[in-house]
Amino acid sequence: MVGRSARPDQTNGHEPFRTETATDRVPAAMLPSIISVCNFKGGAGKSTIAVNLACALHRATGKAGVLVDADRQATAATWAKAGLLPVKTVTRLLHEAKPEERYPGMLWVTHIKGLAASNPFVVIDLPPGLQYSIAAVTTVSDLIVIPVNPSGIDFHSTSGFIALIQKSRELRRSDRPACVIVPNRLDRRTTIAHKLSLYEQFGEPIAPAIGMRTAFAYAFDHGQWVGDYAPGSAAHREIDRLAQLVLDGACDTGG
Ligand SMILES: Nc1ncnc2c1ncn2[C@@H]1O[C@H](COP(=O)(O)OP(=O)(O)OP(=O)(O)O)[C@@H](O)[C@H]1O
């Protein structure tokens, strides 16, 4: 859950430089229709990445995507409350299913497919800890963005999730869902490169890391995404880089 933080000073320590962002580049035609931001682990940065990625994709493509809050904690919906996000936000909760349910989350899948049919892209902020309903996510998604803690603490839960994604591809007889691992909250004072390399064994794409950036928390406080709250900041550039990776099809498994 994103926490509230004190109002920062005017610059927040962000340098007022301007560099190339995804918005400046020609968008690729590869935009996946349904992008889920998900991991079993709580607090990995799902909501932060979902909200900012949705906005960055919108800015980069000019397409009016929709951000879906699927988590009853309502972090994305709260972020959007001030009406300052450039994307439309809707709530479609995915609840944990009971083990005996035959098709967990099926109604939710129908809702998401409906949104995808009437919007250029859908970015979904998922709750932590899904177990029986996770199949709904792997079934409906074109791309799953998996934020992980670079310390490696999420490694075992991520490993289980990636095995499910790979199984889902077999069942769907498809290269979908694609996935990308996104190391988040990288603190450059600690050397954890060897921990990150753990994730390479999955054979799935790993995005450049997103740093530990206070701009994300402040952007939440102000109801904005980082591209509006701190344009040109490191946080903005990192999110734009992730958006560009998605647009370039660099997360595809090659089918
Ligand atoms: N790159 C980052 N730099 C600094 N703080 C971050 C970063 N990413 C996330 N945070 C902070 O970490 C906390 C958890 O983030 P967030 O709510 O996005 O995680 P989550 O995975 O959605 O959590 P939950 O599992 O509860 O839904 C928040 O306080 C958020 O501001």
Ligand SMILES: [Mg+2]
């Ligand atoms: Mg969340």
